[in-house]
Amino acid sequence: xxxxxxxxxxxxxxTGFFPEPLLCxxxxxxxxxxxxxxxxxxxETSVIRHMLGQENWQPRRIASVRTSDGQFMTVGLxxxxxxxxxxxxxxxxEAPFGRAKA
Amino acid sequence: MAGLVPAIHALLRSQDVDARVKPGHDxxxxxxxxxxxxxxxxxxxxxxxxxxxxxxxxxxxxxxVVAALKDAEVDAKDIQxxxxxxxxxxxxxxxxxxxxxxxxxxxxxxxxxxxxxxxSMLGNALRTVECGxxxxxxxxxxxxTGLAGYAKVAANFNTVTQKHLAPxxxxxxxxxxxxVAARQMKKYGLEKSDxxxxxxxxxxxxxxxxxxxxxxxxxxxEYLAAPMVADPLSRYDCVPVVAGAQAIVVGRREQAPKxxxxxxxxxxxxxxxxxxxxxxGLQTGIGTFADELWQTAGMKxxxxxxxxxxxxxPTMVLAQLNDLGLIxxxxxxxxxxxxxxxxxxxVNTWGGMLSAGQPGGHAGGMNGISEAVLxxxxxxxxxxxKDAELAVVTGYxxxxxxxxxxxxxxxxxxxx
Numbered sequence: 001x002x003x004x005x006x007x008x009x010x011x012x013x014x015t016g017f018f019p020e021p022l023l024c025x026x027x028x029x030x031x032x033x034x035x036x037x038x039x040x041x042x043x044e045t046s047v048i049r050h051m052l053g054q055e056n057w058q059p060r061r062i063a064s065v066r067t068s069d070g071q072f073m074t075v076g077l078x079x080x081x082x083x084x085x086x087x088x089x090x091x092x093x094e095a096p097f098g099r100a101k102a
Numbered sequence: 103m104a105g106l107v108p109a110i111h112a113l114l115r116s117q118d119v120d121a122r123v124k125p126g127h128d129x130x131x132x133x134x135x136x137x138x139x140x141x142x143x144x145x146x147x148x149x150x151x152x153x154x155x156x157x158x159x160x161x162x163x164x165x166x167v168v169a170a171l172k173d174a175e176v177d178a179k180d181i182q183x184x185x186x187x188x189x190x191x192x193x194x195x196x197x198x199x200x201x202x203x204x205x206x207x208x209x210x211x212x213x214x215x216x217x218x219x220x221x222s223m224l225g226n227a228l229r230t231v232e233c234g235x236x237x238x239x240x241x242x243x244x245x246x247t248g249l250a251g252y253a254k255v256a257a258n259f260n261t262v263t264q265k266h267l268a269p270x271x272x273x274x275x276x277x278x279x280x281x282v283a284a285r286q287m288k289k290y291g292l293e294k295s296d297x298x299x300x301x302x303x304x305x306x307x308x309x310x311x312x313x314x315x316x317x318x319x320x321x322x323x324e325y326l327a328a329p330m331v332a333d334p335l336s337r338y339d340c341v342p343v344v345a346g347a348q349a350i351v352v353g354r355r356e357q358a359p360k361x362x363x364x365x366x367x368x369x370x371x372x373x374x375x376x377x378x379x380x381x382x383g384l385q386t387g388i389g390t391f392a393d394e395l396w397q398t399a400g401m402k403x404x405x406x407x408x409x410x411x412x413x414x415x416p417t418m419v420l421a422q423l424n425d426l427g428l429i430x431x432x433x434x435x436x437x438x439x440x441x442x443x444x445x446x447x448x449v450n451t452w453g454g455m456l457s458a459g460q461p462g463g464h465a466g467g468m469n470g471i472s473e474a475v476l477x478x479x480x481x482x483x484x485x486x487x488k489d490a491e492l493a494v495v496t497g498y499x500x501x502x503x504x505x506x507x508x509x510x511x512x513x514x515x516x517x518x
Contacts, residue, residue, distance in 0.1 A: 018266075019262045019265070019266055019503065025378040025380070043285070044281045044284035044285050044288070045281075045284070045333075046273075046277060046280035046281055046284065046333050046334075046335075047330075047332065047333045048271055048272065048273035048276070048277050048280075048332050049329075049330050049332065049333070050276075050329075050331045050332070051253070051271065051273055051274075052249050052250075052252055052253040052256065052274065052343075053249060053250045053252075053253030053254075054253075060271040060273075062270055062271075062272050062273075062277055062281070063281075064281045064284075064504065072379075072504060074266070074267060074270070074272065074278070074281065074503070074504060075270070076269075076270035076271065076272075092269065093265075093269055094269075095265070095266055095267075095269035095270055096266065096270075097270070
């Protein structure tokens with residue numbers, strides 16, 4: 001686990017993107033630097049109660065969040081944070097997660 | 103012309119389509135997109151929730167092809183082009199299917215646009231026939247993934263899903279569209295029962311479709327009591343995965359069966375990656391071309407008698423209807439509680455995928471086109487819409503990250 005979530009920032013127009021693009025959708029520049037976003041606001045949540053092909057599935061929470069830098073992300077929620085809550089972002093592998101800010 | 107009740111007609115006709123046309127657009131003479139090319143036959147295989155031993159995507163496709171060729175009164179040796187779309191055809195490709203079907207072709211394509219593949223393939227075939235390169239052309243869509251296979255497809259849909267969604271346990275498309283539905287409910291003031299009106303109405307239509315996997319009428323109470331899958335989506339909001347296939351034959355109008363006029367396509371449009379996944383998903387790519395679609399067709403939303411709207415989730419039915427300008431005042435809640443509930447606008451008259459089943463998005467989209475053809479030719483049996491002359495069909499697909507990135511729509515007309 002690492003704190004924050006990696007995003008890709010266009011070196012020309014400075015817009016940050018997630019997931020990683022090949023060319024900037026705004027200016028079509030091919031160069032990016034990585035950056036980290038650490039905070040987001042929860043916009044919508046869901047509880048995944050059923051998963052095709054899984055028999056012993058345990059419900060999991062996911063959310064659509066807007067990061068402090070403006071990106072929309074789908075994250076796994078590790079607590080009961082709901083719409084409007086500020087969450088701290090963290091990353092497991094390449095997957096983004098969130099939990100209430102301490 | 104049959105179709106909407108007078109009040110709805112009046113509301114829709116109050117929308118001045120010409121006034122919404124993008125500045126600078128010039129589509130030429132209305133309704134002249136295809137002078138020669140048309141849809142001349144449709145066919146489908148049986149649909150089943152659980153394929154039996156020996157049933158594969160190839161056998162379902164074969165059955166659909168045989169049915170479509172018979173319907174079009176076309177001999178297989180005369181087919182000059184073919185397009186196919188499927189999640190479960192691999193490791194075979196389009197040319198392998200052509201080989202297995204005994205087809206020698208001069209035009210061949212494989213489409214990968216999921217729920218909008220049907221409209222994509224239709225557009226490409228129409229343009230190919232119209233320019234005189236190949237005709238007739240056979241379009242095929244089908245899948246037989248099984249539930250476990252579908253789960254594998256959902257978790258590995260693209261690299262973004264593999265890296266950023268599947269590790270969350272996001273639930274595949276159900277999880278993605280649960281978040282879109284929550285957003286739509288908030289923005290448009292929708293209640294859970296509003297989606298229920300769509301599911302219940304389509305189930306009522308499905309009662310007249312012997313090929314639908316779910317035909318028993320459903321009540322609103324049954325809809326609301328169904329177990330939650332991914333809040334706020336419950337069982338009947340989620341399209342049931344089935345095995346099956348569809349086929350459509352596109353050709354020159356004079357190649358159509360003599361006793362049955364071909365179905366013309368007055369206009370067709372497509373959109374791919376319309377907003378780079380940076381919007382809210384409540385508008386689809388259809389919104390980028392709807393004005394041009396209607397203007398090219400020389401039609402307006404109120405003229406439509408039958409609508410086949412891609413229905414992997416009720417949420418996306420509403421989004422597409424709204425993009426097409428079929429929901430007066432963008433009032434989705436009122437539309438569900440009146441027009442959908444009362445079935446005054448015939449939407450997804452074969453039951454839609456929600457009741458008939460989804461044999462992959464490719465064939466699911468083709469079923470909507472096929473149903474429109476049957477309705478316009480007066481061949482829809484007990485679900486026939488009286489005097490249906492014009493239909494709109496849509497496709498929507500490829501959940502790239504937060505919602506679908508491909509879309510298409512066409513205006514179909516009963517032939518002379």
